[in-house]
Amino acid sequence: AFWYHDNQHLYARPYFFQQNINKPRLPKSIVNIPGFTVGGPIIKNKLFYFFSYERTSERTAQFGNFATPPADMRAGDFSAYAALGNIYDPLTGDPNGANRTPFANNRIPASRFSPIWTKVQALAPLPNQPAQDAFNTSGNYFSSATLALTRDQYDVKSNYNVNQKLAVWGKYSLMKAPVLGAGALGELTGPGLGQIGQAKTRVDIPTFGYNYTATPTFLIDGIFGYTKFSNEATGPDYGKNWGSEIWGIPGTNGGRTRPDDIRYSGQPCLNNGFTAWGNCTGSNPNFYADNSYTFSTNFSKIQGAHELRWGVDIIRHAMNHWQPEIANPRGNLVPTGNAVVLLGQVARANHTYAAGLLDILGSGAKSVQNFDMTTREWQHGLYFRDRWQVNRKLTFNIGVRWEYYPLMTRAEGRGVERWDPATNLVTIGGVGNIPASNGMTTSKTLFSPRIGFALRLDDSTVMRAGYSVSYNPMVLSRPLRGLYPSTVAANWVAPTQFGFFGTLSRGIPEVPLPDISSGKQPVGRPDQPRLHPQLELHARTPVAGRVPGFAGLCGQSDGPAVPGSRYQRRSDWQRPAGPTAGTDAEPLD
Numbered sequence: 001a002f003w004y005h006d007n008q009h010l011y012a013r014p015y016f017f018q019q020n021i022n023k024p025r026l027p028k029s030i031v032n033i034p035g036f037t038v039g040g041p042i043i044k045n046k047l048f049y050f051f052s053y054e055r056t057s058e059r060t061a062q063f064g065n066f067a068t069p070p071a072d073m074r075a076g077d078f079s080a081y082a083a084l085g086n087i088y089d090p091l092t093g094d095p096n097g098a099n100r101t102p103f104a105n106n107r108i109p110a111s112r113f114s115p116i117w118t119k120v121q122a123l124a125p126l127p128n129q130p131a132q133d134a135f136n137t138s139g140n141y142f143s144s145a146t147l148a149l150t151r152d153q154y155d156v157k158s159n160y161n162v163n164q165k166l167a168v169w170g171k172y173s174l175m176k177a178p179v180l181g182a183g184a185l186g187e188l189t190g191p192g193l194g195q196i197g198q199a200k201t202r203v204d205i206p207t208f209g210y211n212y213t214a215t216p217t218f219l220i221d222g223i224f225g226y227t228k229f230s231n232e233a234t235g236p237d238y239g240k241n242w243g244s245e246i247w248g249i250p251g252t253n254g255g256r257t258r259p260d261d262i263r264y265s266g267q268p269c270l271n272n273g274f275t276a277w278g279n280c281t282g283s284n285p286n287f288y289a290d291n292s293y294t295f296s297t298n299f300s301k302i303q304g305a306h307e308l309r310w311g312v313d314i315i316r317h318a319m320n321h322w323q324p325e326i327a328n329p330r331g332n333l334v335p336t337g338n339a340v341v342l343l344g345q346v347a348r349a350n351h352t353y354a355a356g357l358l359d360i361l362g363s364g365a366k367s368v369q370n371f372d373m374t375t376r377e378w379q380h381g382l383y384f385r386d387r388w389q390v391n392r393k394l395t396f397n398i399g400v401r402w403e404y405y406p407l408m409t410r411a412e413g414r415g416v417e418r419w420d421p422a423t424n425l426v427t428i429g430g431v432g433n434i435p436a437s438n439g440m441t442t443s444k445t446l447f448s449p450r451i452g453f454a455l456r457l458d459d460s461t462v463m464r465a466g467y468s469v470s471y472n473p474m475v476l477s478r479p480l481r482g483l484y485p486s487t488v489a490a491n492w493v494a495p496t497q498f499g500f501f502g503t504l505s506r507g508i509p510e511v512p513l514p515d516i517s518s519g520k521q522p523v524g525r526p527d528q529p530r531l532h533p534q535l536e537l538h539a540r541t542p543v544a545g546r547v548p549g550f551a552g553l554c555g556q557s558d559g560p561a562v563p564g565s566r567y568q569r570r571s572d573w574q575r576p577a578g579p580t581a582g583t584d585a586e587p588l589d
Contacts, residue, residue, distance in 0.1 A: 029061065078354060083135070138349075217301060252507060269332040307389075324367040324488075334364065362494050385450075386398050397451070
């Protein structure tokens with residue numbers, strides 16, 4: 001048994017923690033890791049058991065400096081911020097921002113206040129510390145909370161010797177790791193302090209294996225494993241339709257297309273020139289359910305000076321995700337300070353806040369999970385290896401491995417999406433008259449040779465060298481999980497730089513969802529993904545000797561990373577920037 005303990009009194013004060021306070025109390029940081037193991041025979045020389053338990057308990061203080069609007073701004077009084085620029089009436093002047101009329105004394109009449117904005121701002125905390133700038137608009141709010149992690153890990157294993165030839169074993173591992181955090185702005189959420197809301201993670205891993213000695217020179221072993229992973233992360237605002245029902249902003253939360261889906265609940269993001277209100281973490285919430293299956297069996301045969309070994313590996317991955325993170329599943333609303341300034345004037349935090357108070361939106365965005373992001377992948381491998389002891393000084397290791405990665409598919413019989421640059425259409429495998437392969441194939445000739453030797457030069461010096469080719473088994477599920485049209489996002493912007501898109505009271509439109517029944521769907525913005533199998537060549541030539549010396553060379557060839565290179569080919573499915581003029585061969589590169 002064991003117990004590990006750590007706390008904040010063993011550390012120095014974090015540099016950015018309450019710098020304006022003399023000798024502040026150190027932020028909480030308490031870690032406890034108790035655990036124990038037990039094991040032994042159940043039946044002598046026949047049946048054995050092992051059990052292990054470990055808990056990790058962390059309670060750490062999370063803190064930060066944020067910005068919240070002062071009381072005078074909330075009342076429409078911007079007279080103290082005239083040095084940042086006057087507030088102009090967005091309903092006056094020209095569409096390009098010229099000839100607008102300023103509000104008298106830089107004060108917005110209460111009759112012009114947005115009832116939605118005033119309802120939301122009532123939840124916003126007031127400044128609680130001196131600001132970091134002369135206008136009381138930056139770093140005027142300190143927030144802290146405890147981030148709590150409680151992780152329990154269990155392992156139980158049993159070995160059973162059936163007879164002198166056969167031994168079997170089974171193992172089960174379980175991990176549960178809930179995390180609980182808070183938003184920086186209290187009931188109005190804001191940025192997460194470590195973790196926004198709660199995240200629940202659970203991993204189950206049952207595993208079974210065997211060893212069978214057929215003859216003194218022929219052995220068989222195998223293993224089967226299953227990994228079940230689930231993760232659910234929700235914000236502290238989850239469970240209520242704050243945007244559409246409490247605040248009354250049309251189009252937020254589930255809207256008309258997903259009105260009864262609780263996963264869209266919570267607070268939409270409202271930018272305001274200060275720390276944004278609501279849940280602005282677009283990746284929250286998420287619901288993951290991933291399953292992986294692995295099976296391998298191996299055969300070993302000793303034949304004279306040769307130790308032969310061959311076997312098979314089979315892997316199955318299944319990913320099931322709900323996480324429409326491109327924009328924000330609850331909605332993202334951005335007032336524009338350009339709507340309350342003159343042409344040529346720079347908008348600042350006070351202007352953005354004034355625009356919100358006046359019900360003016362510069363842009364809006366929302367994302368929808370059109371259908372769950374799912375992937376299904378198989379990976380296959382066969383190998384053969386011969387370890388040949390030529391004599392007492394020289395040993396060769398020669399082998400070859402064959403790997404096959406069938407084309408990834410999705411749930412419900414769908415295949416992978418593909419964009420055709422000639423037609424600007426996205427085709428969806430297995431939908432309509434589109435074949436499941438969608439015109440794509442994967443290689444069936446991925447052979448990986450390996451060769452190496454060990455030469456004992458004398459009793460104190462050994463030279464080893466090796467060469468291999470390997471294919472990186474990059475799981476495509478994660479990078480290709482949410483391709484259009486599984487996740488759809490829309491963004492609405494102002495028609496001109498100094499104009500505005502709409503109002504809070506009108507909200508945002510419904511996200512237009514594509515009809516994929518035909519298996520084809522046009523897209524608005526071109527892109528050109530390409531995927532090349534990743535190939536790596538490895539060479540090792542170490543020379544090892546007993547103390548006092550060691551010498552060696554370990555390298556990986558890395559030639560020009562272009563398609564067809566004999567040195568290396570890397571997967572290149574994502575470009576760091578958008579398409580440009582390119583070349584004749586690659587017009588969008």
